[in-house]
Amino acid sequence: MSTLSPLKRLWRLLKLYKPEIRQIYTYAVFIGVVNLSLPLGIQAIINFLQTGQLSSSWFILVIVVLLGIAVAGVLQVLQLRLVENIQQDIFARSAFEFAFRFPKMKAKEVDSIHAPELANRFFDTLTIQKGLPKILIDLSVSTFQILFGLLLLSVYSLYFIGMGLVMILILYVLVKVTGKIGLDTSLEESKYKYRLAHWLEEIGRARRTFQINDPSSFHLRKTDSITADYIHGRESHFKVLMDQFKSFVGFKILIAAGILVVGGLLVFNQQMNIGQFVAAEIVIILIINSVEKLLQVWDSVYDVLTAFDKIGFVTDLELEQRKGQEVISPNSDCSLTLKKATFKHKDALEPVFSDLDLVIPAKARAVLNSETGSGKSTLLQVIAGVQDLESGDVLLNDISYNVLSRKSLHQQLGVVFASNQIFNATIRENILVGREVSEKELLQVLRDLDLEDYIKGLPQGLETIMDSGGRRTPRCVIQKIHLARAICHCPGLLLMEDPLVNVPTGEKVKLIQYLTDEKRPWTLMVISDDQEWLKRSTMTVKL
Template sequence: MAKISPLSRFWGLLKIYKPEIRQIYFYGVLIGLVNLSLPLGIQAIISYLQTGELSSSWVILVGIVLMGIAVSGTFQVMQLRIVENIQQNIFARSSMEFAFRLPRINVQQLDKIHAPELVNRFFDTLTIQKGLPKILIDFSLASFQIIFGMLLLAIYSPYFIVLGLFLLLVLWLMVKFTGPQGLKTSISESKYKYQLVHWLEELGRTQRSFKVSSKTNFHLRKADDITLDYLKHRESHFKVLLLQFKSFVSFKVLIAAGLLILGGILVYQQQLNIGQFVAAEIVIILIINSVEKLLRVLDSIYDVLTAFDKIGFVTDMNLDQNGGKKTVTPEQASTIALTKVNFSYPDNKGKVLKDLTLSIPSQSRVIFRGKSGGGKSTLLQVIAGILPVSSGDILLNGVPYHNYDKESFNSNVGLVFESNQIFEGTIKENITLGREVDENYFKEILDALEISDYIGQQADGVETLMDSGGRRTPRSIGQKILIARAICHQPGLLLLENPLQNIPKEETHAIIDYLTDPKHNWTLVVIADDDYWVEKSTQVITL
């Protein structure tokens, strides 16, 4: 899939909020027009003052100018309210996008990526939130201010039209030729920012290992290397900003010189009066201030576009395909058939599974055994539908996997993998994952897995909060909770990878008896070395 440019992503976001942005620009145009009341009002006031008489007209003009300032401020408040609504919506939209996508990202896409590190990119949503007001309000307001200011000056003299068009051309050329380099260096800088954050997270995750080896200072040297790379690319980005700043300073001098000289000549030639000249000077100051505002916004534009690039890295990842429309009959024991199945990981020339053919009957109790690296874990994930086969056929109840609705298929599978899958939530949430579970069956599971006594000792029972990774929970309890999660919805296919590795030996037989009991209408596939599993099995497959 072709990479989408950050600018295209930005325009895509703006399309979502077309009505709101139209309102912002409408108010921006009104603000730009109302702001012209200041120089025009002052011009008229000076004309009255030159008469030497204080009249009611002078008071009215002062009131009009003050009212213009108040109305302009009111419109800006309205703009802020609209932008705040957009910011809140962007945050909510981004949070739901990440929450929806992360569990559904194709596993092979994450083969060489640490998935939690991807989540750091969510914080670029905050960058977009902060930068958007500057782009939608400050940038647009400054642009309208320059355009309307030039139009007003053009009314005073047609010479200002030529000068204005020339200055706008110079401004456009500066952005066109320095902008792409600024975006490129901003993205490069951001890359090392994320590398550093990831390394610091690794230090936090393996804190005890580095605590006993801190004398080597390896953790400091690695952090220092990444920081140096970041600073080098940060300096490259700053050089682009510095070039743009110098160009804008020259541009400001050019604007001031051109407009002042031209205005002075027109006054000497009596084509402008003093009041018009003062008004023109005020407009010139407004234009110069608007150019400075554009310069300040430019860095925010780079940050926002870079944020879109980083978030796009996650949102562009391929998701699991939903497959067909066929559904799995709930609580029906599954039959599995593999015919000449081949599987290899990306960028790996060797095949982990090669021409594998096997059949697993309904309600059987199957044990996978074999040496380490023989493909047991991979085969379990293939059967679970997590890893797609390179070639060959794999059937569930006589139907190819790809013909099933993905959600229906997943709801029929119970899984336990060696990796720790405890998340921060209550014991009940960690078991049910939000699924409706019959209370009597739930209690049966807790008793059979011998978790009830532990839960009874907790002040909040099943509502006791568990730490991420089960940090303060006994390992055996954490492992039993994972088993309970796999069986609480009474799946038709139960896949377990070394499910009893942290559970005391004296408790394992009772759990094996429960899981292999014929009363459970599931097909059980287990990776295990315990000989008691073999005794209770109906089939042993050695890889």
Template sequence: MKTPPIDRFWSLLSRYKSEIRQIYIYALFIGLVNLSLPVGIQAIINFIYSGELTSSWVILVIIVLAGIAVTGVLQVFQLKIVETIQQDVFARFAFDFAYRIPKITLLQLDKIHAPELVNRFFDVLTIQKGLPKILIDFSLAIFQIFFGLILLTIYSSYFIILGVALIVILWIAFKITGKKGLSTSIKESKNKYQLVHWLEEVARVNSSFKLHAEHKLHLNKTDNITEKYLSNRESHFKVLINQFKFFVGFKILIEGWLLILGGYLVIQGQMDIGQFVAAEIIIILIIYSVEKVMVTIEMIYDVLTAFDKIGYVTDLKLDKNIGHTEVDNTSAFSLKGVEIQSGFPNIRKKVFNNFSFEIAKKSKVLLKGDAGSGKSVFLQIIAGIYPIEDGALYVNEIPFINYNKNSLFENIGVCFRDNQIFEGTFRENITVGRDVYEKELLEVVKLLKLDSFFLHQPEGIDCFVESEGKRLSRATIQKLLIARVIINKPKLLLLENSLQFLKEYEKNRIIDYIMDDKHDWTVVVISDHHYWEKRCTQTIDLSKSNN
């Protein structure tokens, strides 16, 4: 069941109980000091009205100014606390995203576009932006309204009616429009992300749209999505307008009540002119506070919508790591599959239906099969990143699920067909954070003839490379990926068309190295290159196995 945005909001705030307690204590004092100012002003007016200039008058002026200074200092303290929370929230979500994204199950990622998913991180900035208004402005406004109504009742019990009317009006406003406001805000946000995703697609295949720009598909789809966004934005704006109408009605009611009731009480001698002025100041403060609440409501909608968007990422299922067995990394892996069933979500036909296989230690296996026979899925299954629905998978005669996945992944080298070069240095792209001796790194670089390539780079192997290896040849990208998978001498090597763009003599030399029996690893490869087939000791034809 999906967690409501408001629950996510309270869950986050619960992490900062002590900090929020301090903010509210400061807000309480600020509210009290602000509402004591009208009382001081009332006394000052009474002194001026009497025509006396005494030391008491000077002291009252000093007290009022001191009160203003104190509220300023307390507000600075509030801002410092909120800034600390903002920084912590940013860091917390940054690491949460970084931790979760690699662990999201492949079945979940199969339904979405992962880079578009990360766009939701920008809603963390919305939360950061909204926290000061909610924790400082909103809380201070509520305190000022509360204490202002109490203070008004001291002047006259008739103002109790005013307080009740205010509470009822605000309750009706939020009861009628609250849920709809959040709903329209979420719909508006979905269209916003849909538009960003589409613009990213246009940027990703820029050349295609450049060649076919005259047909205006990119503009037409942008127009359709923008129209939906504006429609939902208009619906959300209507909710905000209705809430503001309630506020205007409240302002007319409260001002009219003060003028009529206050004037009557002054005429009847039940309230002096100083008290009337003080009550007017309090009323102005209450109106200002209610206006601040109404303005903050839009930010609250934005923050709750941000939690809904972030929750879309944090709710995705992660890979389970329930095993405790550590991998025996003293020898190559053996693999065994018994009546494996596996397929894609929402597709009836199974990729594998009661499929069994066996691969001995140090075997060199070639996977063959027609397009769609499941060669890529097979590699993903034995790599442990794609789940099986039924059957059993064994590694070294031990069920796969019994292993600690982190221990298992450390001993598997995988090179799939898609480009896995990320933004960073060449060294980082090869080691991926693993501790590797410099001597071993140089040996692999020399083996793949990358040493001459690094020689012409400004900072050698520590030179920066852009995402997806922009401006690198496809052969160089494949060499970097091969270096990544063999650098830590894995016990299972899984390769998918990993030498496709290399020259023939380079392919043969690297294949000879990988297939050499001196290496204590098991190799499973997908390729139509004849030399792979020549050097392999076993062939698994998935076209025949799935018939």
């Protein structure tokens, strides 16, 4: 897994938007320069007023100052437009990044992780969206404002140059000393935030369990424990922010005191006139306001860097890297071979199975019938290409999975896992999952699985929306939908894990006869202890 720091992740993202960011910074430079027209213009206006006469030059100066304010406002609007474009693109990019990665993550990478919880990290995209305008606009404008302000003051007197260098050094030391501590405490706070969100999801998922056992208040005690950890983490982060705030307040006082004292002495010594002194005061106000903006931005910087770290946890998970080019002809019979196959879970001490040799001939009806824990389900996942072998090989029609195209493999596969794979979409979408199957073929499959009458009884038929996990749908119907999904495209290899456990006995016998009928085009492997499967099988596999 990659170990990129949050700061490097930020730079990597910003590189994608170099042209837009270049424009934003260009506008920031112009805004900084234009804002200097205010103190310079006022200085010139005061000098004219001291003459005691109104002239056309005075009016022109007033108009120039107002134009400067207007131009700065227009440039800020253009900055906002550019940042909004970046925000929208980041949201879309992140959405597709998550959607693309979830199905392609290596199974061993997510075996010890609750994958749905990872989706919570998508919301950090919104944190990045909210924080970027402050970083790209406020941070850049404030920085240039301080630099240009100090440069302008240095024009009035050489004393201001030294003051400016000292102030920049102090600001750098403050950021350098407290920056890493603030980021560490922000990451710690975020860790407990996600832990609490995960626990609340668990309460929602298993709410009936907690409802029945409510007198124990276990869920509340655990919530209290995680919340206490979060508050402790947040308090630690707040203390860092408070220290930074106090330092910035002291920094502002130092700026104001230094410039007021030096400016006042210069006026008394007649090295600076009143107009210049007033202009210097306006510059001081601009610099102080810029420092305050930097302080407000700094908390957003922590939030954005923390968000990159949390999203990075998902984007760093290793994906399947299979780039095989070999294909299997559509509608061809499929034979399966395992050679010296060994599988071990990540961080496990012992393999689930090792040196396994197995041959399943084309059109076989094989039943995996072994003791619990022998690795039947894992074997099915390996054959389905979900899990990778530690060593050995799997061959479909004598073509190794290492060189077989993933697309070709998936076209040949029909899979029914024991876990509920119903998602929030229509019945049609749950069955087809984007595949192209004619209406006639789909209706025939529904008819063969005795689903036609049930679906006809629904007001919207195949367009009825199913709840996530198939809530409010009978379990036997859910299992039939899983079957329909597995066989609607006439697979060459059908892999099933206890596919009919919730189907009534009469229907079960009929469906087993249908699935094992020699007229069906697939090679069948099923995990089951049911005698009807064993009776209809052509071979039995024991691990």
